[in-house]
Amino acid sequence: MAELLRLEQIVKSFAGVQALKGVDLTLNQGEITCLVGENGCGKSTLIKIISGFYQADHGRIVVTGQPVAQWHPIEAIRAGIQVIYQDFSLFPNLSVAENLALNSQLSARKRFVNWREIRGIAQEALSRTEVDLPLDALVSDLGVADKQLIAISRAILQDARLVVMDEPTTALTEKEVRALFKVVRNLQAKGIAILFVSHKLNEVLEIAERVVVMRNGEKVLETPATQVDARQIGVAMTGREIAESTYDFTPPEGETPLLEVNQLSLPGAFEDIHFKLHRGEILGITGLLGSGRTELAKALFGETPAQRGTIKLNGQPVSIRSIQDAIYHRIGYVPEDRLTEGLFLQRSIGSNIVTSTLKALLNRVGFVDSDRVNQQIRDWVTGLHIKTQDVSLPVRSLSGGNQQRIVLSKWLAANPEILILNGPTVGVDVGSKDELHQIIKDLARKGIGIIVISDDIPELMATCNRVMLMRRGRIDEQMTIRQTNEHDLSAKLRQLAV
Amino acid sequence: MNWRALFARQEFIILLVLIALCAVIAIINPTAFLSVQNLFRILRACIVIGIFALGTLMVLISGGIDVSFPAIAITALYISTRIIVDTGIDSVPLAFLLGALIGLGLGLINGVFIGIFRLPTLIVTLGTLNLFRGALLFFVGSERIRLSEVTTNLADASRLNLITVPLARGEASLHFTFALLIALALLVWFILSRTMLGRAIYAIGGDREAAERAGFNIVRTQFFIYGFVGLLAGIGGIVFGILSREADPFSIVGTELDVIAAVVLGGALITGGRGTVIGTLLGVLLITVISSNLVLLGIPTEWQRFVIGVLIIIGVGIPALQALRKRRLRVQTA
Known part of the structure; x- marks a missing residue:
């Protein structure tokens, strides 16, 4: 295979801290390379070196055999290197066609707009990636997967020879991941090099030909994908064995369930849902995006209340018509998109932790009792192993795993009886994931009833004692974790996609 | 474009509202409303606010807002x-030349x-709204100048007409600056699309x-937007002077x-990114x-504000409802 880009002994430091400690990486034409590593391992820095956003302190960059003197974004783009960022850099208010064509029109220094030409360019872009999308639709009306395909098609249009994809599958459903992989293999067949960055090891093993693992700014493993398994990669990423144990639990005979849901319906979202949740139980709910699993969670949390059916707490029928009702009944919800729904990103770590319990922290006059506030913040930071030097820093300064812990602690501070976690480890790396799973199980052992919504099968296997499959708003199947295994469950989930 | 797409457009809804309103006024008071004089009177009243609106449209699309143009x-x-x-x-x-240049200069300050x-x-x-006006009153003067x-020439320009239609009693005429409004509208449409x-x-x-990442020059574009808005405001000011003498x-x-x-009713988003000249x-x-013909319905002028308020809320509410329905629909089909 012909070599496209070679990085030699790349060193990069920020304020004295070495983010990259002499990394070698070779990318070949028509090869799919996966780059994995925990947060802070240096993989984002490496991507930014490749894209020319950062300049290396030491080391060489060699493009098709020629060492380069200058390496800034403009040189990288000229060399055919395109990075698909997680936010896609699209214009939601413009049409698909215009989004596809705008960049090439700009680089051609066009001054006037020829709409027929734009459609032509867009058509060409979509045919190169063999994607079918309505050219006149507004991008804001499309789903994440389609937006990503637009971003990829746009990149290919710029005569890309290397496409770097940063966590491309984070927000995709199983079916959409299949479609993306098809496009990626297509590009590969055209001789384009792909650098695929991901947290999801099963996906990495499926798509990659070569796997590169980074830890602490160093490359610790480089191997053909056929010669490793997820466990070995996990060990390389974290430097330790991760033993994911299952969670065994059987509710005591005759105990009144903590939560009992009967014939719960919200037209257009879910129909005729019934299930029970006991104290100390962890119930997994899975299904494709749009299967009604998130809507069900939001209904239990009173965000979009159900229209029919009953909800019983400890045997007593209750009515949950608003989030206030849910909080009153001590139900907590950690949303799917923690960044927009669960956190005040600009506010400090400390104030995020105490937002849901401020009322309990008032002193007699009605002012916030700052001693107790600080005590509570300290308790949670140590209790949940949140890694930060200073709780007055904004939450956005934390990594994904730590942000998730803040959301969790915010709800735990409110002392819930039922905790609903939607995609608890989306965008979290393997090591933190394991720790979060341990935290979830510890909480259940303390008697909280937990519902975990996820399409990450290994996660469900590792945390839940019972799993419920949803399909088109209905419960397809309920099973205990002992009645199934990882392979069986993923097969069932994949079947739903058809 | 199919019917559903047409109905989803704010422009079409506004057109329907406009037709309905005119129909109601025409039925209740046909003699006063359905006359060439009244039509020309309405169009004349559109000129200044129309020129200002074209500039405001551009600013709103870019995600900004400009309240300094008056x-x-x-x-x-x-x-x-x-x-x-x-x-x-x-x-x-x-x-016009002086007005445009002064407007451009002040716009560039923004x-x-x-x-x-x-x-x-x-x-x-x-x-700058306060700054410009304060400077004008303090340094230049606060005395009203009657052009006549x-x-x-400047005073006579108020009688310079584009079309004059002889009628049974007297005549009806449309002022020449209406052509200016149309020309500017075409210019803005051309620039935008x-x-x-x-x-x-x-x-x-x-x-x-x-x-920014795509390579657009944001600063230069913003200079153009605010400069152009200033220029339109300057021209609009001169038109206002000519019409009011x-x-x-x-x-x-x-x-x-x-x-x-008016611009928001016409479908421009206050948050930016959307809006059309039509x-x-x-x-x-x-x-x-509304402001010149509700009187024909016997509705007191005090109520005009109220009606405008209701229309804005409806005009902004309909797209919001549509967006909500679309999202629900997506959940169902997914």
């Missing part, structure tokens, strides 16, 4: 008039604060960061909210019909 307009009108009176060159084209110092547009233009007392500059304005309003430093300021309301013109027409 101050720019009155400053341009007043200074131009003073220059014409002082020099004695009594020329209509010169008035551009400096917004483009280079990256200050929030509302704050900057609120500041000091000029001939046929030039990369126009697409840059939409792109910035859609996602500023993405626009006076330059009164206490006029125009106060119309900004009606103009913004929608804006329809919005202007609707606001004008």
Whole structure:
């Protein structure tokens, strides 16, 4: 295979801290390379070196055999290197066609707009990636997967020879991941090099030909994908064995369930849902995006209340018509998109932790009792192993795993009886994931009833004692974790996609 | 374009509202409403607010807001008039040229604060609204100038008509500046939909960061936007002076909210990224019909404000409801 880009002994430091400690990486034409590593391992820095956003302190960059003197974004783009960022850099208010064509029109220094030409360019872009999308639709009306395909098609249009994809599958459903992989293999067949960055090891093993693992700014493993398994990669990423144990639990005979849901319906979202949740139980709910699993969670949390059916707490029928009702009944919800729904990103770590319990922290006059506030913040930071030097820093300064812990602690501070976690480890790396799973199980052992919504099968296997499959708003199947295994469950989930 | 797509467009809804309103007025008071005089009167009343609205449209699309244009307009009108009176060159084209240049200059001052110092547009233009008007009143003067007392050509321009239709009793005429409004509307339409500059304005309003990454020059585009808005405001100011035959430093300021309301009714998003010239013109027409013809229904003038308020809430509410329904639909089909 012909070599496209070679990085030699790349060193990069920020304020004295070495983010990259002499990394070698070779990318070949028509090869799919996966780059994995925990947060802070240096993989984002490496991507930014490749894209020319950062300049290396030491080391060489060699493009098709020629060492380069200058390496800034403009040189990288000229060399055919395109990075698909997680936010896609699209214009939601413009049409698909215009989004596809705008960049090439700009680089051609066009001054006037020829709409027929734009459609032509867009058509060409979509045919190169063999994607079918309505050219006149507004991008804001499309789903994440389609937006990503637009971003990829746009990149290919710029005569890309290397496409770097940063966590491309984070927000995709199983079916959409299949479609993306098809496009990626297509590009590969055209001789384009792909650098695929991901947290999801099963996906990495499926798509990659070569796997590169980074830890602490160093490359610790480089191997053909056929010669490793997820466990070995996990060990390389974290430097330790991760033993994911299952969670065994059987509710005591005759105990009144903590939560009992009967014939719960919200037209257009879910129909005729019934299930029970006991104290100390962890119930997994899975299904494709749009299967009604998130809507069900939001209904239990009173965000979009159900229209029919009953909800019983400890045997007593209750009515949950608003989030206030849910909080009153001590139900907590950690949303799917923690960044927009669960956190005040600009506010400090400390104030995020105490937002849901401020009322309990008032002193007699009605002012916030700052001693107790600080005590509570300290308790949670140590209790949940949140890694930060200073709780007055904004939450956005934390990594994904730590942000998730803040959301969790915010709800735990409110002392819930039922905790609903939607995609608890989306965008979290393997090591933190394991720790979060341990935290979830510890909480259940303390008697909280937990519902975990996820399409990450290994996660469900590792945390839940019972799993419920949803399909088109209905419960397809309920099973205990002992009645199934990882392979069986993923097969069932994949079947739903058809 | 199919029917459903048509109904989803704010422009179409505004058109329906406009037709319905006209139908109601025409049925209740046909003689007063359905006359050439009244039609021309409505169109004449559209000219100044229409010119201002075109500039406001551009700013709103780019994700900003400009409330300083009335101050720019009155400053341009007043200074131009003073220059014409002082020099004695009594020329209509010169008035427009001066007005446009002064407007452009003042608009670029907004551009400096917004483009280079990256200050929030509302704050900057609120500041310059007061700054320009205060400077005008303090340094230039606060006395009203009646054009007929000091000029001939400029004063006579108020009777310069595009079309004159003889009627049974007297005649009806449409002022020549209506052609100016149409020409400017075509220009703005061309810039917005046929030039990369126009697409840059939409792109910035859609996602500023993405626009920057794509390689649009944001600062230059913002200089253009605010400069152009100033230029339109200057021209609008001169038109206002010609139509009202006076330059009164206490006029125009106060119309900004009606103009913004017209543009928003016409489908422009206050959050940026969306808006069309045709929608804006329809919005202007609707606001004008309301403020000049509700009287024909026997509705007291005090109620005009109320009706405009209701329309804005409905006009903004319908797209919001549609967006909500679309999202629900997506959940069902997914």
